[in-house]
Amino acid sequence: MVPLADRKSKRINDSQCFALAILCRGTVQGVGFRPFIYNLAKELDLSGWVLNSTRGLEVHVEGPSDKLEVFVRRIKEEPPRLARISSMEVEKADWCGYMDFCIRRSTGEEETDVLVPPDTAVCSDCIKEVFDYTDRHYLYPFTNCTNCGPRFTIVRDFPYDRSKTTMSLFPMCDECREEYNNPADRRFHAQPVACPRCGPRVILTDSTGQEIAGDWRDHFFHFIKEGKIVGIKGLGGFHLSCDAHHQETVALLRERKGRPAKPLAVMARDLDTVKKYCRVSEQEEKLLSGVEAPIVVLDRLDFCALPPNLAPGLKTLGVMLPYTPLHLLLFNEEVDLLVMTSGNPSGLPLEKDNREAVERLGGIADYFIMHNRDIENRTDDSVLRVAGGTVRFNRRSRGYVPRPVEIPMDPDFPAVVLGAGGEMKNSFCLVKQDGSAYPSQYMGEIDTLEAMENYRDSLDKFERFLEVKPEIVGYDMHPGYNSSKLAKEIPETEKFAVQHHHGHMAAVMAENMLNEPVIGVILDGTGYGLDGNIWGCEFLAGDYLDFTRHAHLSYIPLIGGERAVKNPWLVSLAYLIKYFGEKEGLSLAHKFLGNNGEISSAARILSSGINCPLASSTGRLFDAVSALLGVCRKTTYEGQPAIQLGELATGVTGEDYGSMLVSASKKPLVLSPQCIFRGLLRDMDKGEPIEKMSTKFHNSLINTIADTVQVISGETGLKKVVFSGGTFHNEYLAAESQGLLGERGFEVYTHKQLPTNDGGICLGQAAVAYWRWHKDVSVNTL
Numbered sequence: 001m002v003p004l005a006d007r008k009s010k011r012i013n014d015s016q017c018f019a020l021a022i023l024c025r026g027t028v029q030g031v032g033f034r035p036f037i038y039n040l041a042k043e044l045d046l047s048g049w050v051l052n053s054t055r056g057l058e059v060h061v062e063g064p065s066d067k068l069e070v071f072v073r074r075i076k077e078e079p080p081r082l083a084r085i086s087s088m089e090v091e092k093a094d095w096c097g098y099m100d101f102c103i104r105r106s107t108g109e110e111e112t113d114v115l116v117p118p119d120t121a122v123c124s125d126c127i128k129e130v131f132d133y134t135d136r137h138y139l140y141p142f143t144n145c146t147n148c149g150p151r152f153t154i155v156r157d158f159p160y161d162r163s164k165t166t167m168s169l170f171p172m173c174d175e176c177r178e179e180y181n182n183p184a185d186r187r188f189h190a191q192p193v194a195c196p197r198c199g200p201r202v203i204l205t206d207s208t209g210q211e212i213a214g215d216w217r218d219h220f221f222h223f224i225k226e227g228k229i230v231g232i233k234g235l236g237g238f239h240l241s242c243d244a245h246h247q248e249t250v251a252l253l254r255e256r257k258g259r260p261a262k263p264l265a266v267m268a269r270d271l272d273t274v275k276k277y278c279r280v281s282e283q284e285e286k287l288l289s290g291v292e293a294p295i296v297v298l299d300r301l302d303f304c305a306l307p308p309n310l311a312p313g314l315k316t317l318g319v320m321l322p323y324t325p326l327h328l329l330l331f332n333e334e335v336d337l338l339v340m341t342s343g344n345p346s347g348l349p350l351e352k353d354n355r356e357a358v359e360r361l362g363g364i365a366d367y368f369i370m371h372n373r374d375i376e377n378r379t380d381d382s383v384l385r386v387a388g389g390t391v392r393f394n395r396r397s398r399g400y401v402p403r404p405v406e407i408p409m410d411p412d413f414p415a416v417v418l419g420a421g422g423e424m425k426n427s428f429c430l431v432k433q434d435g436s437a438y439p440s441q442y443m444g445e446i447d448t449l450e451a452m453e454n455y456r457d458s459l460d461k462f463e464r465f466l467e468v469k470p471e472i473v474g475y476d477m478h479p480g481y482n483s484s485k486l487a488k489e490i491p492e493t494e495k496f497a498v499q500h501h502h503g504h505m506a507a508v509m510a511e512n513m514l515n516e517p518v519i520g521v522i523l524d525g526t527g528y529g530l531d532g533n534i535w536g537c538e539f540l541a542g543d544y545l546d547f548t549r550h551a552h553l554s555y556i557p558l559i560g561g562e563r564a565v566k567n568p569w570l571v572s573l574a575y576l577i578k579y580f581g582e583k584e585g586l587s588l589a590h591k592f593l594g595n596n597g598e599i600s601s602a603a604r605i606l607s608s609g610i611n612c613p614l615a616s617s618t619g620r621l622f623d624a625v626s627a628l629l630g631v632c633r634k635t636t637y638e639g640q641p642a643i644q645l646g647e648l649a650t651g652v653t654g655e656d657y658g659s660m661l662v663s664a665s666k667k668p669l670v671l672s673p674q675c676i677f678r679g680l681l682r683d684m685d686k687g688e689p690i691e692k693m694s695t696k697f698h699n700s701l702i703n704t705i706a707d708t709v710q711v712i713s714g715e716t717g718l719k720k721v722v723f724s725g726g727t728f729h730n731e732y733l734a735a736e737s738q739g740l741l742g743e744r745g746f747e748v749y750t751h752k753q754l755p756t757n758d759g760g761i762c763l764g765q766a767a768v769a770y771w772r773w774h775k776d777v778s779v780n781t782l
Contacts, residue, residue, distance in 0.1 A: 019048070020068055021093040022059040024075070026086035027403065029160040030117040032146035033057050034103050035188040036080045041101040044071055048096075051104035052159045054467070062098055082120055082147060082291060084403065086436065103183060106159040116160065116465050117151035118399050119235055119379065121293035121323035125186065130325045136175065139217075141326035142199050142373065146190040148291070149324075152402060152441075153236045153377050154192060158465060162191040166374040173198035200373035202326065207366055209358040216369060217329055223367055224335055229253050231343055231357060231365035235324055236379030236398050236441075237350035238343025238357050240364060241267075243335065247307035250339060254309065256364040258346045262637035263311035265295045265318040265381065267340040269331040274319055277304045277337070283386050292399030293323035294382035310339070313632065313644040318383060323399075326371075342380055347445060349454040352378040377461060378454070379441045387731045393755040394729065396427070397442040402465070405753050407510040407767055409435035413774050418459075418470035419766030420487035422500070422758035423447065423478070424638060426455070429762035430462050430470065431770065437510070437763055438466060439754060446482045455486055474498045474769030476761070478528035496769040496778060500527030500761070501538040502547050504724035507764030509544070512722075512749045517543045519550075519709055519718050521737075524725035524757070525565075525619025525639070534558070536617030536725075537671065539708050541716050544771035550712045551669035553621060553660070557612035559602050568623035568641045569593045569633045570602055575624045577606060579674045588681065592628055618701075618727045621673055622646075625697050628680060629690055639726060646730040648694035655692075656699035661707045669708060676700050698733055706740045713746070722749045724764075726757035 024033070029052045037050040037059055046063035061071060072090055079085060122130075126145055129137040137143040144150070157164040172180060176195055179187040187193045194200060204216035212219055223230060224242065227249040232239045240257065242249045244266045254260055268274045271285060278298035280288070287296050295318045300306070304317075311317055320340070322328045330338060343361055344350045351357040352375040358368065379401065383394040393400075409415075414433030421428045426443040440462060443455055463469060475487035477497035488495060498506075504527075505520030520540040529535035530549075537553035556574050558564035564571050572593055577585035582603065589599050606612060619642060626641035627633045631648065635641060657679030660671035676697055683693050709721055721741055728734045728750070738748045754760030772778055 016065065017063055017095065018065050018068055019060065019062045019093040019095045020072070021091045022061065022072070022075070023056050023089045024059075024085050024087075025056040027082070027084040027117050028057040030151050030191060031082035032080040032186070032188070032190075033083050035146065035183045037075070038101060038103050038183045040071060040074060046071060047098035047101050049098070049102050049104045052106040052161075054158055060093055060096070060098075061101075062095060080147070082117065086404065103189075106161055116155050116158075116402050118292070118401060118403060119151050119153050120148045120291045120399070121321075122325055122328065123148035126325065127328065130328060136195050136197075139329060140194075140196050140199070141202050141324070141329055141371070142192070142194050143325045144190060144192050144194070145186045146188060147186060149190065149192045150235055153375050153379050153398075154373070155465070156376050158467075160191065165191055166376050167192050167194070170194055170199050170373075200371050202369060202371045205358075205368045205370060207358070207362045207368070209354070209362075209368065212367075219367075220330065220369060221332060221335060224338070227252075228366040229256070229364060231361050231368040232326075232330070232340075233354065233357070233368070233370045233375075234326065236375060236377070236381075237352045238361065239340045240343045240361065241330075241341075242339045244306060244310060244337040244339045247309055250307055250309050253339065253341070253364070257341075259341075260636045261312045261640060263314060263316075263318055264339050264341045265320065265383075266310065267320050267322060267327060267330075267338050269336040270321065273336045274298070274321070277301060277306055278317055278319060281386065283389065283391070287384060287386070287391065288319070288321050292382065293321060294384045294399055295320045297383065297385040297394065306337075313647075315647050320381065326369075347448055348450050349444060350378045350380055377441070377458070380444075385729075385731070388735045390750075390752065392729070393751065393753070393759070394757070395425070395442050395759060396439060396754055401441040402438050402462070404436040404438050405511060405763065406513065407431065407435050407437050407763065408513055408515040409433075409770060410774060415471050415770060415773065416468045417472045417474065417766045417770045418487065418490070418493075419762035419764070419769070420473060420475040420483045421446075421762040421765070422476055423481045423483055425755070425757050425759040426483055427759050427762050428455070428459055428462075428483075429766050430466060430468060431766045432466060432468060437766060438462065439760075439762060442759065446486070452482055452486060455483070472496070472769050472773045474503070474765030474767075476500055476503065476528070476765070494769075494773055496772050498765045498768045499530060499547075501535055501540060501725070502542070502768060503761045503764035505540055505542070505547065505722055505764065506544055506767045507754065507760045507762075508722035508724045508749055508751055510763050510767040511751060511753055511760075514720065514722075514749065515544070516720070517541060517716070517718055518720045518722050518749075519712050519716070520547070520722050520724070521705055521709065522725045523618040523727035525617055525727075526615075529616075534613055534615035534617055536615060536619055537621070538616070539669070539712060541712055541718060544768050545775055545777045549668050550715070551661075551671060551708045553616040553618065553671045553673070555614040555616050556620065557606060557609070558615050558620065559606050559612055561611050561613055564620070565623075566635045567633070568627035568635060571620045571624040572627040573599060573602055574606060575673070575677055577603065579677055582607070592681075592684065593633070618725070622727070625676070625680065625694075628677075629684070629693060631690070631694075639729075642727065642730065645694055646698075646732065648691050649698040649730075649732040650691050650695060651732065652689075653692050653695050654699065656696050656703055658700060659707050660700065660704040661711070664711050669711065671704060671708065695732075698730075698736070702733060702736045702740060705737045706744060709741060709746065710744060719745065720747045720749065724751065724756050724760070728756045
């Protein structure tokens with residue numbers, strides 16, 4: 001590569017002409033880059049050509065050297081708003097004497113080094129057209145242009161051209177083709193371009209899929225105000241929708257879907273509507289209105305008039321704005337807020353096809369809004385939360401996938417690596433030889449045949465898009481995980497089992513480009529430990545190759561195994577008996593837990609030790625405290641007791657119940673929450689407010705984290721700390737722990753591009769597998 005600045009000695013004068021070959025890699029196709037290059041070259045009176053290839057965006061440009069420098073600088077500084085340039089190569093080329101600048105047809109070659117663009121929210125220009133009755137796109141649900149619209153969800157193959165998307169079934173009319181072929185038009189080479197004459201169409205059906213004649217919008221508004229539930233085919237799959245103001249309809253939706261308490265997301269007509277119900281910071285407003293248009297978890301206003309069963313037991317609400325023209329058309333003056341929850345039966349992948357949606361959702365939805373543009377790649381909505389001024393992912397999917405994350409790799413030892421992901425909140429990750437990691441869209445739970453088939457299909461498509469095949473595979477060492485079984489099926493690969501919490505630690509390291517030993521604080525619900533027990537409150541020290549377990553929460557038996565996860569009072573009972581003895585523990589349990597009919601039988605199971613696996617889990621500790629305080633005694637969705645308890649921690653007091661680090665002599669350190677339970681029972685007897693008790697519990701955990709890291713640092717000399725695990729979605733815990741460690745001189749690294757839950761673990765698995773392969777290391781040690 002010869003930068004322009006290095007070729008000044010080759011110039012004769014500013015009027016002498018040169019030729020350059022430019023290659024841009026990254027998200028450079030389907031984002032208006034070719035018309036941008038074309039118009040920039042025309043503006044500067046340069047000649048040559050631009051094209052999309054499987055290598056990226058290629059440019060051959062000729063002209064005076066001063067104009068070429070301006071041309072290169074403006075590509076770097078003023079790219080199209082949806083473009084992301086990961087690398088840009090500029091080389092001297094042979095002069096060809098072109099008389100004009102043109103856009104050449106795409107080429108297909110052996111090497112692929114381009115990205116499928118993420119789907120993008122409808123732009124302001126298209127919105128204007130949708131509501132302009134003089135425009136031919138008036139009220140058209142599939143209006144799009146180069147700056148917005150479907151991308152990843154419709155693409156089938158490379159290069160990214162209409163013929164290789166699900167829009168190939170819709171030949172363009174003369175007007176659309178004229179816009180498509182006009183480099184000065186914002187629809188120039190916009191692959192999904194369409195209008196009412198030539199594009200997809202919407203229909204409204206009953207629950208059996210029979211089309212209902214008439215205007216679909218009129219019917220929809222009527223049904224919504226009647227309290228009906230409507231399945232809506234969107235960008236990446238189906239939503240189940242109803243009027244968010246109708247408490248009875250929301251309850252009916254929960255009953256039909258079997259989702260009694262998990263928060264439901266809503267879609268608001270506009271930002272003003274959002275602000276009627278929630279607090280919205282400037283940062284949150286930018287997220288809601290951005291091209292990714294995710295669900296943003298917001299704090300509800302104190303006197304929010306919305307039904308409490310939208311998010312039972314929570315003070316927050318997941319909100320998004322309309323991100324397609326179809327969504328815009330779902331609102332009018334009377335309809336301002338709709339429930340928009342994932343359209344899938346509980347435990348199954350998101351529905352994306354019309355026939356299957358009718359078959360599987362027909363017992364939930366009264367009606368369907370469907371269209372005939374196929375969804376190639378199902379993609380759930382992304383979910384984000386702003387915490388302490390930092391954007392955190394709860395779920396990384398639509399709008400962000402398939403953007404890459406750069407991780408550390410040795411360029412002298414390139415390899416393609418797969419991180420298979422976990423069992424819940426699954427995403428997998430493919431890493432190319434240059435260290436570009438491509439986390440997949442959200443897969444969800446991999447515990448059904450349908451989910452496993454979706455996983456295989458999505459992995460196959462990622463391999464085709466990236467034109468790679470894994471050579472190395474990292475997977476969770478849990479013997480029962482389906483994701484690990486799927487990973488083991490992949491032929492001709494070197495495979496590495498990665499301990500769950502090591503994977504979490506490595507994910508934060510990789511995302512932050514760390515390649516050195518660190519202290520890992522990993523707090524979550526469940527992970528298979530090296531000793532065969534359930535881990536989940538782990539203080540590790542190590543790197544990608546190996547780790548040492550320096551400290552953990554004391555083990556507690558889970559009465560009935562998985563039953564204890566679904567019934568948190570069982571974990572409370574186990575803790576009470578452990579720290580107060582069987583007689584007093586049972587007495588306290590009867591007094592505070594209230595399950596008199598089951599407590600005695602559960603205590604007998606605990607005494608027998610049958611089906612009582614040991615766990616050192618932060619998630620189960622939160623469960624026990626939540627149940628003891630009466631916050632949540634039955635779990636209906638993952639993390640419910642901890643989430644509801646966490647929302648009660650408001651910082652109302654700086655008091656705590658003491659640190660769980662009571663002795664630094666035994667190795668590994670064993671953290672005892674006995675002080676927490678004794679303190680909670682004292683405060684409960686005194687009638688202290690539940691917010692104060694929750695805060696004191698959190699403060700104890702925060703101080704324990706800082707004290708334990710301090711001891712480990714004294715033993716290892718390490719000062720860099722990484723946080724990971726689902727418990728760190730707890731805003732108060734994460735912010736206060738990070739702040740306290742910062743005061744003590746530690747550098748704390750967290751997730752910023754991936755979820756801290758198991759949705760990000762795939763990146764760590766890939767990093768561990770790669771470096772173990774590179775250094776020929778394959779064995780975990782305690």
